[in-house]
Amino acid sequence: MSQRPDGSGKGPSHRLRFGAGLLVGTILVAAVGHRLLTTALGETARFGEDRRAVISLRALTDVVARAGSGEAVRTVVAGFAKWHPQVAATRVVLFDGISLEASTDPADTGENAPPRRLKREEKDLYDRGQRLRAAIETNRAEGGGRKDEVEKERLPDGSVSLAAPIERDGEVVGLVETRRVPPPPAPRPSLLTTLSYVVVPVLLFALLSLVIGERRVALGILAALLLAGTAWGYGAQSWAKLSRARTALEASVAEQVKTSAARGQELLGALPATAAPLAEAPPPGTAPEAAPAIPPAPLDPASWDSDAFRRPLGLSDGAGNVDEAKVASALEEAKRTVTRTTVLLGALALVLVGFIGLGGLAALLGTLKTHRVAYSYVLPAMFGMILLVFFPFVYGIILSFTDQTIYNSSAPLTEIWVGFQNYVSILTDFKVARTAADGGIIFNYQNFYWTLWITIAWTVTNVTYGVVVGLILALVLNTKGLAMKPAYRVLLILPWAMPNYITALIWQGMFHQQFGVVNQVVQMFGMDPVSWFEKPATSFFTAWATNGWLSFPFMMVISLGALQSIPSDLYEAARVDGATRWQQFRSITLPSLKPALVPAVILSVVWTFNMFNIIFLVTAGEPAGSTEILITQSYKFAFQKYQYGYAAAYSTVIFGILLIYGVFQNRMTKGTEAI
């Protein structure tokens, strides 16, 4: 990008800038659009391939189910293989006896010819069948579609392996697996067409700008219009290609259903009409009479075009007629996606044009060049921060917009996207309390606002206690001529020095109702032992006591440092003027402490707000989750209830609260910093 040196006298060339902007913008639109179109066409082609594969597989499976076992199955499979050259191998496994009933795999001939028991290396095939059986049971029991009932696996060489369960009398008795050769590659959009979407607008701009001259606003409008036109044009032609592909696909899928139905009927007809597929031996004592030949149940072709949970897509009936209305609505949805993407892309490109055209890029490059030494110093640290801080942070925020749980942790995030739903359910749940039958108030301890209240109360009480006690002890330690000052200092810092995990557990033990020291002392004074973790108030007190003991050393050290930096002649002057000790404290000591104490208080507020260890280890939220703070509640959601998305939203809310506090506190302290 050209950068005019200062004082050239000519000023920046708007034509050049807008032209460059338009070039970059159209390249963005064309390149991204081309990529998206290729992917979409590929996906559509694959979608069609998969559906055709599933249809013929399910047709085969239905016929095999009616064939039963033995030679009949092998005949059916052989007949199926004849008609489907694109199927490399078909295998039928029955659970009873772990047997390979039929196979058209070239490796399964001679010694390995079916029927035979599966070999150890073929355990995966058997497990696949069991997985399908368990999936059907799970989906039926849970009343939904959570596990795949037809498994599709793309092998590394591009071929697709499909497996479907064989159901007989409501029970899964085996599976049919087919391996299809890789499908032909999908048609790709022409590169030349895409290039034209770059070249034509830029040329147009070049020509028209000669007419317009150096007028900034007019040039800007022209560039914007040309870009919008490019985006719209590319979007429209993409949509035309996609809808054509999709319509053709639906027709071919409907055709496939019709053909499969016909072939399936033929295979069925060729089966020997038996009494029943799983014919049992007649009970002893009765003469085996010629059982009436029951024709196998009719096939249901309309159900073959289905999704992974064997739910029919319903886009065509069994006879080859496409359901126009349903296809039209599916197309409508796809059109909406294309429109949205085009608008987004166009907007992004427009921003780019504006940025470059109005001189933003030139300014940026200028800054980088002027300060390149500074930037090169910052770069390594920025790199580390991005990797260790920003990336996990951003990932957490993205996760909070999904509803990821342990069950769908391998699903791509776009599939489980729920937008702001987690935040809404956290922040708009106002059912904090309700009146019980006897008139008392029952609080809902799982509610966000109760937890927020506890967290704020926790923070305020702890920081107050820490500051007050720390300050008092610092004043005591600061007296001139105090004996054994180093010893006192060491003793008073010990609570802070010891690992708070261990001390928290010790404190929890001290509050034990029966064996704890605190209750022994209480009993010494003649009072009844208190069951500390039974009521919210006493439970909160235990945690507060523990954290108070842990937190005052920090405040004491800060205050001590600040106290020692106050010049003593201030106090002398005050004494000469006749100020009392209290007036000295208020007018000299406190204002001098503010610059040191205020940052310490901010730090302490943030630490205490997120003090996971104490609450988790001392009270564990007892009783019934009433003393949970936001961070421990978030932990419980993530690792006990396995709701990762919800917990991420919770954590982001905590961050939001602390961010607001930090900014607000910063503004407040700027005014109180001066002595």
Add this chain to the structure above:
Amino acid sequence: MKISRLALPLLFAALAAPALAQKDVVVWHAYRAEEKAALEKIVAAYNQVNAARGVKVTTLAVPYDAFADKITAAVPRGKGPDIFIYAQDRLGGWIEAGKTVEPIDFFLDKATTARFIPTTMEAMTYRGTVYGLPLNYKVITLIYNKKLLPAPPKTSKELVAMAKKLTDAKSGRFGLAYSYSDFYYHAALQNAFGGRVFDPGPKPVLNAPENVKALELLMRWFTVDGILPAEPSTALITSLFNGGKAAMVFSGPWFLGEIAKEIDFGLAPLPTIDEAGGKPMRPWMTVEGVYIAAPSKNKDAAYDFVKHLTDTPQAKVMALEGRQTPANQAVYSDAAVSGDKILSAFRKQVEVAVPMPNLPEMTMVWSPATTAMNTIVKKSATPKAAMDQAQQAVLKDVAALRKN
């Protein structure tokens, strides 16, 4: 020179070839002391016999607290063992998370399945597929002080009558002491009434009428009959029993190690509940299973060892030297095992025991159930109200997990 340079690596390769064919099977367990020694004895014997086939089994003791999390983190990434031994309560979660436990239906035959007490095989099964072989089980049973109680009660009426005679709350003596506010221990009473946590589905049914009836009986024992102490922590129960102040305790094999040497204790099956129509108390059993890790590269060799470990001679070693109660049925016909009063007592109890659910939804039940038990025994809520609340909490969590 050139030829010999090439020859050397080839020579090494040739020598290493039989070593390359060796199969290493790594077993992780959380055992200490006698159990660990017994397991290592079995492994050493196995290695000796199978050295010719090139199979070598090594064990690694992992601390119990970190065991489950280590499996969850390491195994799916292929960094775990080939075999691991753990209780069945986390099985459902591991199966749903995927890539952790290998189904072994393919290897099983009827003879192997028939080896085990049927309910222990149930504990290893999830949605109709078997994921491991059961090694041992733990159940709670009735442990009583023989000096205070010459003969244990067989029915709940006898239990209350005998316990009342031995209870004097003021001096801190109780007829019966057990962690009745712990849902795990209470399950024994609950299951006697036909109560349960999940219906098939799984559908949570914490507030089923049978569960409420069981809780009402418990509260009767506590408040009306007064035979139970308040705030029953494990420390309290141990100290009461060892001080001769508790005549009967419902607890499991873990309690036996805490009993003081002076106490002459006996074991008996939990009494039947007259209020439930004479049905026996059915405690939950925790079954330790031996599982094969899904990413293992030596599944055949692993299964071979798993089958060997759960076979009868090895079960005898684990029983007599490891002090476990094996899930293998045949081992109890052995004279040494059937003569051991502890082993035979637990064997009798497990006949009526029910495997603890191995569903992933089970982890969501503990917290609301414990809360409910606490509110009930502190009399802050009626059994029905508390269980209704617990049921709501569990339903909400299960629904949040399933919505897709």
